[in-house]
Amino acid sequence: MKITIVGTGHVGLVTGAYLAEIGHEVTCYDIDSDKIELIKRGKIPFFEPGLLELVNNNIENDRLSFTNNILEALTYSEIIYITVGTPMGLNGKVNLHYLYDAADQIAKNITQKVIIIIKSTVPIGTNRIIKERIEAVSKFEIEMVSNPEFLREGSAIHDTFFADRIVIGSESKKAAKLVEEINKPLGIPIFKTDLQSAELIKYSSNAFLATKISFINEIAELCESLGANIEDVAHGMGLDSRIGPHFLRAGIGYGGSCFPKDVSALIHTATEHGAELKILKAVNLVNQKQQDVLVEKAMHRFGSLNNRKAAILGLSFKPNTDDIRESPALRMVSVLLEEGVNITAFDPVSIENAKKQFGDNINYSSSIEDALLNAEMAFIVTDWDDIKNFPLSQYEKLMKTPILFDGRNCYSLEEVSRFSIEYFSIGR
Known part of the structure; x- marks a missing residue:
């Protein structure tokens, strides 16, 4: 089946890759020409284990292509997935700017009746709004399907092929059935409902x-x-x-x-x-x-943190992703900087994203050892395997004062007791 994906962020790229993998002909469109060229060169703009290999394999097999030309993307396609971002706006309200832009582009460029499948996370009632918005411009009939994604960053490929369920919401039984057929090769249980229930x-x-x-x-x-x-x-x-x-x-x-x-x-x-x-x-x-707990423990332990040296281990909000959005590390680093702490941060993949946030206000390290060297305190923020498996003996050896604030309970209390480390964890 010929399918178009509008938006090549995390959800869009994973969606395009898995649909191509199960046999469909997929064209991914994005307004960002630099992003499209990057993908065509065999790279992806974010870190997601296994995705690059899946994308490149399907490009080589001519099942997956990329373009920044919307007319090219929509030609002959009767199935359109919208996968653009829906970031948080003011007071918790969702910013639908990208979604509306995508709908307007679709409305102006479709040449036939289409089924539009929204995988983006949208407020309840949005599918109906998008239908009305497109049909106000286009003469072609539109059928809407809400097909929310349940992907975890860092394990999106596994979550796609081994999902607990696929949710399909639509007022059209025909459209819902077609989306069911699209995903049938996955062999995953499918639950059908109405549009608003699927969104909720x-x-x-x-x-x-x-x-x-x-x-x-x-x-x-x-x-x-x-x-x-x-x-x-x-x-x-x-x-x-x-x-x-x-x-x-x-x-x-x-x-x-x-x-x-x-x-x-x-x-x-x-x-x-x-x-x-x-x-x-x-x-x-x-x-x-909760995001302030470790800093509060440190302030209680030291009194003043001014001019002390700290190591931050982990910047991404979870392991196996370079995404730092809403990461506890952001809040922690900001508070520590306000307290006058000299910070050296380590993360396996998200340093570049952190630099955009903090610039030269903190130091960055490509290794845990360098981050810990002569530090007076260390904070474990993200439970990367590199961090969980790091020997406790190294904290003793490298730090000026081996005082460890573990925000992810990476080490057992019994294990820590064998070393001369002051250890503060969560709930233990």
Whole structure:
């Protein structure tokens, strides 16, 4: 089947690659000509394990192509996926600027009846708005399908081919059936519903997972007050099949392009419709507070942090991605700079993105060893394998004072006890 993808960000590129991999002829369009040329040269503009190989393999097999010419992208295509970004705007409202631009481009350039599939995360009711917007300009009939993505950065390829479900929302049974057929080679269970329910499923799923994270972080704070161990508490909870073990890892809060934005967007949508999501408001507040926990521990330990040297280990919001959006590291570095701390930061892949944020206000290191050298304190922010597997003996050897603030509980208490390290973790 001939398919067009509008938008070659994280979602668009993964979507185009997997659709080509299962046998479709896919053309990816983006207004950014530099990005398109980069991909054509065999590179991708962000870090996602396994994606580059998948993209290049399907380019070589003539199933996947890229263009910045919208007319070329839409010619002969009856299936159009919209995968553009929908960033957070003011007061939690979603900024739909890119989505509206994409819809306007489609409206002006389609030459036949089309099915438009929105994979972008959009406020409830957006599919209907886009349909009306396009049909106000185009003479061709439009059918809409909401097909939200559930991809985790860093494991998007696995999440695509081994998903728990595919959600398809549409008022057209024919369009829904066609999208089902498109994805049939994946062999993944499909759930069909209406447009608005499909849109809300995405938001509700992310909001619930964010709630589990904030919940366990509040229990972690209680554990520290009571002398309990959050890892044992979480494990005991997770053994209950009604709860499950996932997203019950205490830490310094969630970040990234999805959870913060989606929780805020759902709160904003509810407020607009006269509802109040009290639990989700609390989830947001707990997460904001949690991002300050390590710095508060450090200030309690040292008193003044002025002119002290600190190592920040990890800048991305999670492992296996270079995405630093809403990363706890951003808040942590900003606060430490305000306190007069001299910072050296390490991350395997997100240094360049961090430089855009902090410039020369901090130092950057390509190795954990260099970041730790003569440091008076170290903060583990992202649980990269490089960091989790780093020998504790090296903290003793390299640091001026081996004081470690572990925001991801990377080391067991028993293991740390064998070394002369002052160790502060979460909920233990």
